[in-house]
Amino acid sequence: MSQSTMSHNKFVVRKVAVLGAGVMGAQIAAHLANANVEAILFDLPAKEGNPNGIVLRAIENLKKQNPSPVGVRSRAEAIKPANYDQHLHLLKDCDLVIEAIAERMDWKLGLYEKVAPHLGEKTIFATNTSGLSINKLAEGCPASMRPRFCGIHFFNPPRYMHLVEIIPCVTSDAEMLDQLEGFLVTTLGKGVVRAKDTPNFVANRIGVFSMLAAIHNAAKFGIRFDVVDDLTGPRLGRPKSATFRTADVVGLDTFAHVVKTMQDTLPNDPWHAELFKSPEWLTKLIEAGALGAKTKVGIYKKEGKTKLVLDPAAGNYVEANKKGDDAVKELMKIKDPAKRFAKLRESKNAEAQFLWACFRDVWHYIAYHLSDIADNARDVDLAIRWGFGWSEGPFETWQAAGWQQIAEWVKEDIAAGKGIVNAELPAWVFDGRTGVHAPEGSYSASGNKLVGRSQLDIYKRQLFPARLVGEAAPVYGETVFENDGVRAWTTGDELLVVSFKSKAHSIGPAVLEGVNKAIDLAEAQYKGLVMWHTEEPWSVGADLSSMLPAFMQQDWASIESMIKSFQDTSMRIRYSQIPVVAATQGYAFGGGCEFLMHCDRVVSHLETYIGLVEVGVGLLPGGGGCKEFALRAAQEQKGDLFAALKDYYMAIATAKVGTSAMEGQEIGYLRKSDLVVFNQYELLHVAKQQALAMAESGYRPPLRVTGFAVAGRTGRASIRGQLTNMKEGGFISEHDYFISDLIAEVMTGGDVEAGTLVDEQWLLEIERRNFLTLLKNPKTQERIAYMLQYNKPLRN
Structure with a gap:
């Protein structure tokens, strides 16, 4: 060579x-x-x-x-x-x-x-x-x-x-x-x-500026801290901790340290005198040892069950119960960003003026400093998205809202003395552009040109990297077929990819039909099938609301056929003639978890939170989950079937969730042979490689299991004994006992002798029957209604 x-x-x-x-x-x-x-x-x-x-x-x-x-x-x-x-x-x-x-x-x-x-x-x-x-x-x-x-x-x-x-x-x-x-x-x-070697680099320089601007504007417009947090969290596509709670979480001493760095090292920054200093109330809190979450008292604190927030004007704590003005929240819901910002800017409401000022001041700052802080606008937006958890970077928001109009408004505000400082926006902002991100790249102010993405080999594995407003929209391959529930597509590499389209990727009739059709197509024309979605979660589970019409009419036959269709799809995934590989991130609950348990391989992002959580709504896993754990216990037992079964049973009965893909493997939802991937943008690449490798090595589906041992009546009786103790000790309710006992019946194989050999269909039938028994139960119906209404479980 x-x-x-x-x-x-x-x-x-x-x-x-x-x-x-x-x-x-x-x-x-x-x-x-x-x-x-x-x-x-x-x-x-x-x-x-x-x-x-x-x-x-x-x-x-x-x-x-x-x-x-x-x-x-x-x-x-x-x-x-x-x-x-x-x-x-x-x-x-x-x-x-x-x-x-x-x-x-x-x-x-x-x-x-x-x-x-x-x-x-x-x-x-x-x-x-x-x-x-x-x-x-x-x-x-x-x-x-x-x-x-x-x-x-x-x-x-x-x-x-x-x-x-x-x-x-x-x-x-x-x-x-x-x-x-x-x-x-x-x-x-x-x-x-x-990042360039400038104080606080990219994310902290701009993220901390954004927090300081919010603190400054809260004082200027007289907005309480709890109201600021109500307005500047998820409503703006930002983390729940919003502004002041973020400071508590980070640690008020740490926050003050970063501010001090800006004060000491940026003497020539136009914002230096006005903004780069800790407010008096912050210094007092730190002196008193109130450093935020780590000392349990900071801007917020709890007294008993009451949450209190600092009122800096009075210098004491008041009950933290104030929310933002509904009229302002309505403005924030306007879909079109150009209209939304126009309304916020022209509103006379102090909270609307506060929000407009916070955005304006950040736009002013990032435009002024782009050339000296970062190589290009993409780095600013991704740093803020990835480092501060914003769903959209500040340049993206500006571009989406209409670059020229926003630029004019910011310029007018600066001229009218409404900005924090009167430094002028740089000339490039007004050179006729429509934004800083384009399909060819993102604007570099220091080089006065568009800069493309990194060409390092490592990024070839990211088939669909994080996209910014203004970049070319990702083209997810060529559609092979699509229905209301899924889209099946290919990128010309002999694999079919199926992506769910439902809300939170819940699994209803259209998804079931789509997955079956995708398997048909893959068996006929492709080497394998990959299940991957363009964004998290993997799936919140079965779409309970799709059962509502049948449920209202007490049409149990059609509900049973829906459950059977779910079970059949799980089995279809297991025994299809092509390898089926799933790539997961975010939540994989209930029916979504059951699908994964039947795949040939799962490629999971480290942050996959997985579990069979049906007991939370008073049900049991009805898509093959109970059956699958009973089968795994039988295959893994080393002479003691009940011991092998016990942990699997407890995982379902307590709705245990793996808080990482590794923990999912430890509990058993994922197999040891499933892969854990650390970068979510590499999931699809790795899943495809796995499917192709299986196909190339002469894939055959597993042989159907004709007979495996179950724990039978004696196994169920042992579980009942423990449940009775828990009920009498007040750890579980009567209805919890009822649900747990029905789960035990499925997993121990029903009314048979210990060691009896059964097949998968035997357990699936008990699973389906018991699922329906629970669905007809008024207490379970209360749990489902409560979950659909409040999105949290009811203990009844």
Whole structure:
């Protein structure tokens, strides 16, 4: 092979050290462990007892946190504890070292000096800082380290936040940065934005500005904090924590620290004097030790069951019960963004003026600073979406609302002295453009050109990456057929993809019909079938509302035929002549989970929350879920069928949900052979590769199971004994007992001797019969009605 055709050596990360076992360091180590990366967590040696005491405490703490930083608890135990006195020699075998100690330049540089002699010659050294200058830190590194040094900024909590900013310094080696990006994207599942070395980088600079602008405008228009949170959360496509609760969650001291960084390092920013300072009420809270969620008191606090919120004018807490004005909420519901912003801007209502001002001030800021903060507008929008959880980035919102009109309004407001400062918008805003995102790329103000997406190989795996307003709309292949429930399509690779179209991908008659037709087509013309949806959730389960008409008329025969159709579809997925692979993310509940249990393989995003949750509405799994767990217990038993069955039974009876794909495997909803993928944008690629590999290796469906052993009457009697104790102890209600007993009847095979051999249809018939028994029960009907009305379970 000639030198020119040989590729570069593959970059493989076998081992990573994290320096600093604080909140961020420990959670970064946890996420590395999630991804099967050997992680060593360092901190100072403890003053007494075990020298690794500080790190061991941090690892213990990971197991208690909620939401959990680890996919399953056992992953925390995979982290290797170490301290700087005894274990620096371990660094030489690490491919990557991430420093995550406190945000103090002098401490960081002291540590670099200490560890530098111990690093391997190819080890990448990255600092996880949220705002310190990467170039300044690089200057403090030995010269040999500088090409392998850069900033890497994880967002908190690292398992859940998609964004990681990579910040190169002037000496960073370009190939090293590409390798690091590849590792972050595929192995850790992150969305990477390359940031410039400016204070707070991209997401925090703009996200924190947005929070400061909201605080400023709340004071200006006299809007209470709880009202601000009601207006600036999900109604704006932003997280439930909105503005002030976000500050509590992040920690008021952390928030103030980021603001202080802006104050200290951005003296020439036009907004400096007016905005980059902690309000007096914030300083007082911090001085009093009220730091937000971690101290249980901050902007919000609870007294008994009463939630209180700070009233900064009075300097005390008042009951947090105020919501935004209904008239303003109606304006926020206007679908057309151009009309929505016109109405907010012209309204005389203080809350509407507040909302308009918050948007205007952020637009003003991002336009003014685009050239010095980010390489292009795409990086700004994705950083805010992935790092702050907005459903749409600020440039996207501006473009969707009509670029020129918004620009004129912002300009008018600045001229009229309504903006926070009177800095002028840059000339490029008014060059006749209709936005900053186009099919060819996104606008770079520093280069005055459109910049396309990254061409790194890693992104070829993302068949449908995150799309921005103004970019070319994704074309999801060529439609093969479509009905009200599904669309089946192909991209010309001999596979058929089926995507559900129903609300929250619930499974009703049209979806069942569509899946069956897709299997027919795939068997006739394709190598395999992939079930994948363009967005989460995977499925909330059976569409109960589709049963309502039959239910109202007490037409039990047609309801039974619907349930049978569901069961038949599950069995069709299991025994079809082509491999069926599902790719999942988000919720996979009830009937959605049952479909997955019958697929040849499931490719799950780490954040797949999976469970058979039917007992929550007073039902039992009726699409083959009870049958499937009984079958698995029989196949896995090592001489004790009841022991194998017990955990599966409890999972259904308690509606246990796996809070990660790994936990889904541990409970048994997913098999050990199913795959966990960390980047949701790679799911479809991996699922297709799996289906093709099975087809290429001569796929045959599993043989039908003609007889497997069930636990029978004695198994059911044992379960009943435990249920009786629970009922008498007041842990479950009479109706819970009734439901749980019917589940036990299905899973133990009905009124037969222990060890009797039955087939799948035998159990499916009991499952269907018991499902109908429950559906006819008034208490279950109350539970269903309550869930449909309030979206939460009723215990009756």
